Amino acid sequence: MAFSDQIKFLAAFIRNPKHVGAIAPSSPALAKAMVDDLQVPDTHTIAEFGPGTGPFTNALSDRFKRENRPAHYLGIERDENFIQILRNRFPDMNFVHGSAEHLPTYHSQSKLPPIGGIVCGLPFASLPIVVQDSITSMLNDLLQPGTVFRTFQYVHAYPLPTAIRFRRRMKNMGLQMQKRKVIFNNIPPAYVLTWTRSGKLAPINTDPQRELAKA
Incomplete structure (x- = not known):
């Protein structure tokens, strides 16, 4: 992890601790746990909330x-400030300056394929309840059968009422949760949590001849 990134992240935390929620960027170990086994077909889009x-x-x-x-x-x-860093570092990736609850609008404007998975770095345990509810309501509409939503919760925050409320709300929407063992090589240590809605993603026809035949 670059020292400059740590400084920038700490500065962002000081500016807005409720939305940043941590004093350091996530470690490579946590990033690997969040991404490597994410089951999303290459015909679908992966969205990320709060890439930092x-x-x-x-x-x-x-x-x-x-x-x-x-x-x-x-x-x-x-x-x-993070948006500028991200666009410079990943010029081939698409970034939007905005809020996660507006994902459907941003996605529609992007012209990208359907969303098959979401990787979330938002600190749900520290987000205001109204923000937490607006995001989960959006997810309830967005997460079709087979779509994956993955986030993490710090071990010390896992038993907090706001964190429990978030997990209960996800469960009440009919989503199934899996919790991975603690990732200790992170500051602070964290659980990786994955929610899915039963079923399979709808296939996308990538054969242009069949598309022309339907027209």
């Missing part, structure tokens, strides 16, 4: 290159 200085984005970019898959990606970041 880009640890998860970097892991996704590496995976796209390693698997020779198209960079169907849309990152949503609130901090203008």
Whole structure:
């Protein structure tokens, strides 16, 4: 992790601790746990909430290159300083300056393929309830059968009422949760949490001849 990134992240935390929620960027170990086994077809888009200085984005970019898959990606970041960093570091990726609850609008404007997975770096335990509810309501409409939503919660924050409320709300929407063992090589240590809605993603026809035949 670059020292300059740590300084920038700490400065962002001081400016807006409720939205940043941590004093340091996520570690490579947490980024690997968040990204490597994410089951999203290369015909679908992966969205990211709160990429910050880009640890998860970097892991996704590496995976796209390693698997020779198209960079169907849309990152949503609130901090203008982070947006500039992200666009400079990942010129082939799509970033929007805005709020996660507006993902459907940003996605429609991007002309990217349907969303198959979301990687989330937002600190739900520290977000205001009204923001938490607006994001989860959006997810309830967006997460079709087979779509994956993955986030993390710090070990010390996991039992907080706001964190419990978030997990209960996701459960009440009919989503199934899986919790991975603690990632200790992160500051602070964190659980990786994955939610899915039962079923499979609708296939996307990529054969142009069949598309012309339907027209």
